[in-house]
Amino acid sequence: NAGVTQTPKFRVLKTGQSMTLLCAQDMNHEYMYWYRQDPGMGLRLIHYSVGEGTTAKGEVPDGYNVSRLKKQNFLLGLESAAPSQTSVYFCASKLTAGGEKLFFGSGTQLSVL
Amino acid sequence: DQQVKQNSPSLSVQEGRISILNCDYTNSMFDYFLWYKKYPAEGPTFLISISSIKDKNEDGRFTVFLNKSAKHLSLHIVPSQPGDSAVYFCAATRSGSARQLTFGSGTQLTVLP
Numbered sequence: 001n002a003g004v005t006q007t008p009k010f011r012v013l014k015t016g017q018s019m020t021l022l023c024a025q026d027m028n029h030e031y032m033y034w035y036r037q038d039p040g041m042g043l044r045l046i047h048y049s050v051g052e053g054t055t056a057k058g059e060v061p062d063g064y065n066v067s068r069l070k071k072q073n074f075l076l077g078l079e080s081a082a083p084s085q086t087s088v089y090f091c092a093s094k095l096t097a098g099g100e101k102l103f104f105g106s107g108t109q110l111s112v113l
Numbered sequence: 114d115q116q117v118k119q120n121s122p123s124l125s126v127q128e129g130r131i132s133i134l135n136c137d138y139t140n141s142m143f144d145y146f147l148w149y150k151k152y153p154a155e156g157p158t159f160l161i162s163i164s165s166i167k168d169k170n171e172d173g174r175f176t177v178f179l180n181k182s183a184k185h186l187s188l189h190i191v192p193s194q195p196g197d198s199a200v201y202f203c204a205a206t207r208s209g210s211a212r213q214l215t216f217g218s219g220t221q222l223t224v225l226p
Contacts, residue, residue: 004156033213040122042202042216043157090156094213100145100206102214104156 002026006091006105013081013112021076021108023091031094032074033058033102034066036087043090049074081112116140117205119217127225132190134220136203139184143205147214148177148188151200160201161188164208193224 004025013019023032030051035043045058049068063085065077074093078085088109092102118137126132138146144165149157163170163177163186170177176189190197200221204214 031213035216040218042117042119042218043214044216045213048213092156092213100147100162100208100214101159102157104158106154106156 004091004093004103004105006089006108008108009106010109011111013078013110015082015112017081018077018079019081019110020078021089021091021110023074023076023093023105024072025074025091025093025103026072027093027095027103028071029093029095029103030071031096032068033092034064034074034076035090035092036060037090037107038087046076046089083112086110086112115218116143117203117215117217119203119220121220122218123221123223125223125225126193128195129192132188132193132197132222132224134188134190134201134203134222136186136188136217137184138186138205140205140215141184142207143215145206145208146177146179146186147204147206148175149202149204149216151202151219157202190222193222195224195226198222198224 007022033048034046047066052071055066067075091105147162148160150160151157161175179186200219202219203217206214
């Protein structure tokens, strides 16, 4: 079982460049999430989705966009990268609203120079 | 305003002794609490959880205690093993919330052989 798969694992961008992070889950989960982890700040929610075709803002959504065109995929986009977006990004999923336990991918280390 | 706080960034314990990791929360709407464990270059993995209707939950060497009046929870690991060395995140949510978990900043546990 692959679980939650994130690509790429590492990326270096220059300020102003754009990129898309892909998250794929094979557990038929309805809910998917994008978090960022920064030193001393834990994991903060960027955007989330409660089903195919839906998205919603989390705690720190500015500078990011997301799409959930297929149930198994949740894409995180940076249209114009900034050094403040240097972080480790984690995707997570869960089956339903009642299931509190999240399953995480292994993360994407993004550096914006 | 951090709603979930882990005030100890790091903790070192001798192998075989007890490890106690602490977590405080401020949002009285939280009624479900979880601990996640994270190794370097991996995503967080679920460790143990507790509902607000309980004050203790045990799973092998891991026990979580909840003190609702103090808005405090703790994770006890007995006995501690070198393989327990990791970052431990406390998380909280309101049951059934789609928005999901609010995380603390994490505590790096080092178990010395």
